[in-house]
Amino acid sequence: MKSVVVRFPGSNCDEDMYYALKDLGLAPEFISAQSDASLDEYDAIFLPGGFSYGDYLRTGAIARFSPIMAAVQTAAAQGKIVVGICNGFQILxxxxxxxxxxxxxxxPGFICDETELVINQKTSAFTNAYTAEQILVPVAHADGRYYADAETLQRLEDQNQIVFKYAENLNGSENRIAGITNEQGNVLGMMPHPERAVETLLGNTDGQNFFKSILATVAAQGVN
Amino acid sequence: MYLAKIKVTYKPSVLDPQGEVIKSALHRLDYETVEQVVQGKYFEVKLTASDLEDAKQLIESMAEALLINQNTETYDYTVEEVEG
Structure with a gap:
């Protein structure tokens, strides 16, 4: 499998993401958000955390007009794995x-902490390798309160799109939402940072199975 | 040349944490009669358009495409012809 990390001006978790992907066998490359190349050769696309384009206007509001986003839309429509972490979630x-x-x-304020996440959907493309009910994952955000109208929240619940919930609602998110997928289940956004929890040396490896799940999902799709 | 003044605010159902913080700061300054503060955004956009109707259409289109997030925000604007 091959994966790619999109670097936006202002991304600052791109190296961490690349490190985690490489360490866990997802064979990453980098691509610039300014590129209008196709993403056809990749099985999984990662939008990392940071402050893309200074988060001017609203978080992710400018980044979504980056040239690369057309190819990200295409990849998502093709059913490829697309992951947005933190600022990446905001862009999605x-x-x-x-x-x-x-x-x-x-x-209001920046939360920099580790938090317990409940794995709300165990069979998703992003959680199938987990056996634990809860995992400990770093969080680092000021704009992480998930909001959607009541109808959308109901649909997310009914269609099993809420993959991660905060055990304790640290930022005021609706329904304690920490991470969701699209209806098809191939696009995921989450505020916490699994890529920062992959090294024994750093005291937390709960993020490893996130990447192993994706690896298993891509392998099951029969793409290489 | 037209000048649009666009005000963006959260929909009433959406929590505005900054507004809440400003309200409590005003209370600490003894403005105890303050009941609500809503913080919004304000844009001034100068643009050329063929006439006033065209200018309005452009402003509404750009507001909905970029200036607001329709999940949570709403907007209001005035537009007038000005000297370029």
């Missing part, structure tokens, strides 16, 4: 690939 909601919006935390 702004671009309409995921419903809802990430808003300022309920109590």
């Amino acid at each position: 909601t702004e671009s309409g690939l995921l419903p809802g919006q990430l808003m300022m935390n309920e109590v």
Whole structure:
């Protein structure tokens, strides 16, 4: 399998993401958000955390007009794995690939912590390798409060699109939502950072199975 | 040349944490009669358009395409002809 990390101006978790993908066998490359190349050769596309385009106007609002986003839309429509972590999640909601919006935390301020996540969907493309009910994952955001209208929230629940919930609602998200997929289940956005929890040396490896799940999903699709 | 003044605010159902913080700061300054604060965004956009109707259409289109997120925000604007 081959994966790719999209670098936006202002991305700052791109190296961490690349490191985790490489370490766990997802064979990553980097691509610039300014590129209008196709993403056909990749099985999985990762939009990393950071402050793309300074998060001017709204988080992710400018990044979604990056040239690369046309190819990301195409890949998502083809059923390829598309993952947005933190700012990547904000870009996916702004671009309409995921419903809802990430808003300022309920109590304004940057949260930098580790938090327990409940794995709400165990068979998703992103969680199938987990046996644990809950995992500990770093969070680092000021605009992480998931918001969607009541109808959308109901649809997310009914269609099993809520993959991760906060065990404790640290930012005021609706329904304790930490991560969701699209209806097809191939596009995921989440605020917490599994790529920062892959090294024994750093004391937390709960993120490893996130990447192993994706690896298993791509292998099952029979793509290489 | 036309000048549009566009105000963006959260829909009433959406929590505005900054507005809440500003309200409590005003209370600490003894403005105890303050009941609500809503913080929004304000844009001034100068543009050329063939006439006023065209300018309005352009402004509404750009507001909905970029200036607001329709999940949570709503907007209001005025537009007038100005000297370029």
